[in-house]
Amino acid sequence: MSSTLLDVGAEGVRQADAEALIAEAAAGCDQALAGLYDLYGRRAYGLALRVLRDETLAEDAVQDAFLTVWRSAAGYRPGRGTPSTWILTIVHRRAVDIVRREQRRRADRVEECEELTADASDETVLARAEGERVRRALAQLAPAQRRVLELAYYGGLTQSEIAVELELPLGTIKSRTFTALSRLRSMLEVGAAVSSGRTEGPYEDAGGGR
Numbered sequence: 752m753s754s755t756l757l758d759v760g761a762e763g764v765r766q767a768d769a770e771a772l773i774a775e776a777a778a779g780c781d782q783a784l785a786g787l788y789d790l791y792g793r794r795a796y797g798l799a800l801r802v803l804r805d806e807t808l809a810e811d812a813v814q815d816a817f818l819t820v821w822r823s824a825a826g827y828r829p830g831r832g833t834p835s836t837w838i839l840t841i842v843h844r845r846a847v848d849i850v851r852r853e854q855r856r857r858a859d860r861v862e863e864c865e866e867l868t869a870d871a872s873d874e875t876v877l878a879r880a881e882g883e884r885v886r887r888a889l890a891q892l893a894p895a896q897r898r899v900l901e902l903a904y905y906g907g908l909t910q911s912e913i914a915v916e917l918e919l920p921l922g923t924i925k926s927r928t929f930t931a932l933s934r935l936r937s938m939l940e941v942g943a944a945v946s947s948g949r950t951e952g953p954y955e956d957a958g959g960g961r
Contacts, residue, residue: 765790769834776824784821785926791835792817795842802846812849816842818933888938896931899924 769790775783795816799809819841827837889897902908902916910928914921
């Protein structure tokens with residue numbers, strides 16, 4: 752059998768596996784997201800890195816994009832495109848969003864340097880309140896999920912380093928991180944909705960989301 756036929760066959764199996772994993776993610780299976788990351792994580796990171804030209808920002812883009820995949824899995828329709836096309840489109844959009852966000856941040860920094868803000872104390876109070884809200888949400892996570900986020904965001908460890916620290920497989924760390932971030936953001940969104948008087952659920956439509 753030629754190598755071309757083998758490649759086509761392998762890609763067919765990959766697509767079938769990915770479609771099955773997307774269906775499992777839509778049904779709420781935590782491990783499905785890690786499986787999709789194993790299939791497309793490297794390609795997703797390469798795409799994000801080409802757009803952002805920054806390793807840390809590229810990692811952020813991929814992580815956020817796969818969370819969007821998780822949250823919008825129920826809206827995926829095989830007839831509209833392959834899993835890889837769907838996932839990489841989400842990655843590309845997220846990378847572009849981050850480019851725009853960083854451009855706005857740079858512009859904001861310039862403005863801050865040019866102005867002396869009279870309400871700096873008010874901003875400090877708001878920042879402290881936001882930090883306390885995140886800490887309260889973290890405390891509600893399962894201990895294993897909270898631990899990986901603490902090591903990543905407070906300890907500054909990479910996922911590979913966390914796997915070594917906790918003596919767990921890297922795939923397990925990735926799955927816990929994705930699940931923990933998803934639940935953390937849901938809790939923060941619920942808190943923001945309550946404080947602002949909104950009544951919607953935490954999951955808004957993200958391209959046919961759940």
